[in-house]
Amino acid sequence: MSLLVAAIDFGTTYSGWAFSFKHEFESDPTKCSAKNWSGGQLVSMKGPTCxxxxxxGQTLHSFGFDAESKYADLAGEEEHSTWYFFRRFKMKLFSQKGVQRDAILEGENGKKLPAKRVFSLSIKYLKDDLIKTSNDRISGSAVGEADMHWVLTVPAIWNDAAKQFMREAAQDAGIAGDHLTIALEPEAASLYCRHLPIEKSEKSGPEKMSLSSFGPGKRYLVLDAGGGTVDITVHEILPGGRLKELHKASGGAWGGTKIDDAFYEFMVEITGTGADIRTKVMDKFKEEHMEDYIDLFRDFEIKKRAIGPDGDSKVTFKMPVALLTMVQQIRNKTLDEAIKNTKYASDVKSTSDKLRVNQKVAKGFFDASMRSITNHVKDLLRVPSCRNIDAIVMVGGFSESPLLQHAIKQTFSSTQVIIPNEAGLAVLRGAVIFGHKPSMITSRISKYTYGTDISPEFDPAKHSFFKGKIDKDGVHRCHGKFSTLVKSGDTLEVGKAQNEEIYSTVFDEQEEMGMDIYVAHNKVPEYIDDDGCYRIGTFSVPVSGRGKGRTVKVRMIFGGTENDVECEEMATGKITHLLVDCLS
Structure with a gap:
């Protein structure tokens, strides 16, 4: 067990770090140290992912609120064109089929850099900042890297390529691979909530309750609503307090940034366009007045957290003078006059530097996201393995929204809803717990059907005529046959092989057997080019000696947060562990 566990929660909108020493964890697993970030009126334990x-293009100037403010200053002086400013770039890794190792990110001013560099520089800042703070806690000596174990959080719905990308970015940032664990965000939050006493949790219903009061056999759904993604998993408590997953992780891109996007589109509509219909006032405002643009959205961030289901008072936003002036110049009318030509004429009013918005309009910013979330949870609770759950646990920054809380409680009124205090920090604090005790998660459910391609001898009774080919030794083989390793929905016991197959060399001089891994989301394909089946990665199994028929037992271990391949040569007993390379 490491002396210190350090966790980095790299979020779409906000990121942060936390750590705890071994003795602190043993006395109180929920106790950890974290940084207070501040920008304007916003103060929190996480800072903006900027x-x-x-x-x-090689070195980092600043991160978080400092990066926002400095870039705004540069833009105000028209000195920003040679700099690189990136914000909310994590969602670039949310892709169904994979991520390229050499992917490129485009910054706010159109300048581009390799995505890996942007991620690694960000992680390095968070790593170095944490190390400095942790060493300040110790008088006389610093914590050595050998005494630290790092945990990096990722959404559970991310694919294998995105997880590998984050691992490599962390290693580029100076975190040793054998001192790094990838944690799944809703699992981390679940572990944190399991340790919370009753008085630290809120609830819906007549009685106080928390997950710490749940005994073996109890089931609950974790709704992790973050800035970019909404991650959902279902857990059952086992004896000893360990957890097993009951249904594969699911969710979508329905997080808090969707509300920001809706507000932006609202601002586009009320401010309008210029003579050239392609020139949006908001785009020009962002380009020429970045500091004011940032202030506008910081103000919105504060106001949106207070928008609730009750009350009918208008929500007031402070409008930058530069934006009001730009509307007048481009539209030849005031903002209030521009609003009167939109569908918001009776619900929105601009007076002086204030924009007063009817509650109905303000709540409407949340509609699409909340509808996606509630509909998905409804569908999930109809699945046999997810029926009869005892509670819904809401975590993540978006879960702190009174509107989302109300929507979940109203829609699922017969189910207890547990919302921990500071729900937005549950993942970060839970990641520290996971680093100290990863064995708390005993099993997971496979999201995909995994398989590899094999080339058995051709059998006309079993194989398609079009798959038959003669290899270089003159043997008629069926090429591209899908060999199932794990099926979607299978229970995967952590640390144990889910599949064990023996593979043989087919050529005399073969030194390795290259194996590709394919996935399908539902049914088991017959061939690797069937619809819905695609290649996600590759690995090479080493073999000794020479000659055909040399055998290697390959064990696929899919139950961890990352996949592991254990290869055992049958002739020598030599065991090798491999990682599937999922980045193209």
Whole structure:
């Protein structure tokens, strides 16, 4: 067990770090140290996921609120064109089929850099900041890297390529691979909530309750609503307090940034366009007045957290003078006059530097996201393995929204809803717990059907005529046959092989057997080019000696947060562990 566990929660909108020493964890698993971030009126234990990179494109200038403010200053002086500023870039890794190792990110001013560099520089900042703070806690000596174990959080709905991308970015940031664990965000939050006493949790219903009061056999759904993604998993409590997953992780891109997007589109509509219909006032405002643009959305961030289901008072936003002036210049009318030509004429009013918005309009910013979330949870609770759950646990920054809380409680009124205090920090604090005790999660459910391609001898009774080919030794083989390793929905016991197959060399001089891994989301394909089946990665199994028929037992271990391949040569007993390379 490491002396110190350090966790980095790299979020779409906000990121942060936390750590705890071994003795602190043993006395109180929920106790950890974290940084207080501040920007304007916002103060929290996480800062905005924004990074400013120097004009050399290689070194980091600042991160978080500091990056926002510095870039705004540069833009105000028209000196920003050579800098690289990126924000909310994590969602670039949310892709069904994979991520390229050399993927490129485009910054706010159109300048581009390799995505891996942007991620690694950001992680390095968070790593170095944490190390400095942790060492300040110890008088006389610093914590050595050998005494630290790092945990990096990722959404559970991410694919294998995205997880590998984050691992490699962390290693580029100076975190040793054997001192790094990838944690799934809703699992981390679940572990944190399991340790919370009753008085630290809120609830819906007549009685106080928390997950710590749940005994073996109890089931609950974890709704992790973050800035970018909404991650949902279902857990059952086992004897000893360990957890097993009952249904594969699911969710979608329905997080808090959807509300920001809706507000932006609202602002686009009320401010309008210029003579050239392609020129949106908001785009020009963002380009020429970045500091004011950031302030506008910081103000919205504060106001949106207070928008609730009750009350009919208008929501007031402060409008930057530069935006009001730009509307007048481009539209030749005031903002209030522009609003009167939109569908918001009776619900929105601009007076002086204030924009007063009817509650109905303000709540409407949340509609699409909340509808997606509630509909998905409804569908999930109809699945046999998810029926009769005892509670819904809401975590993640978006779960702190009174509107989302109300929607979940109203829609699922017969189910207890548990919302921990500071729900937005549950993942971060839970990641520290997971680093200290990863064995708390005993099993997971496979999201995909995994398989590899094999080339058995051709059998006309079993194989398609079009798959038959003669290999270089003159043997008629069926090429591209899908060999199932794990099926979607299978229970995967953590640390144990879910599949064991023996593979043989087919050529005399073969030194390795290259194996591709394919996935399908539902049914088991017959061939690797069937619809819905695609290649996600590859690995090479080493073999000794020479000659055909040399055998290797390959064990696929899919139950961890990352996949592991254990290869045992049958002739020598040599065991090798491999990682599937999922990045193209």
């Amino acid at each position: 990074v400013l990179i120097n004009p050399d």
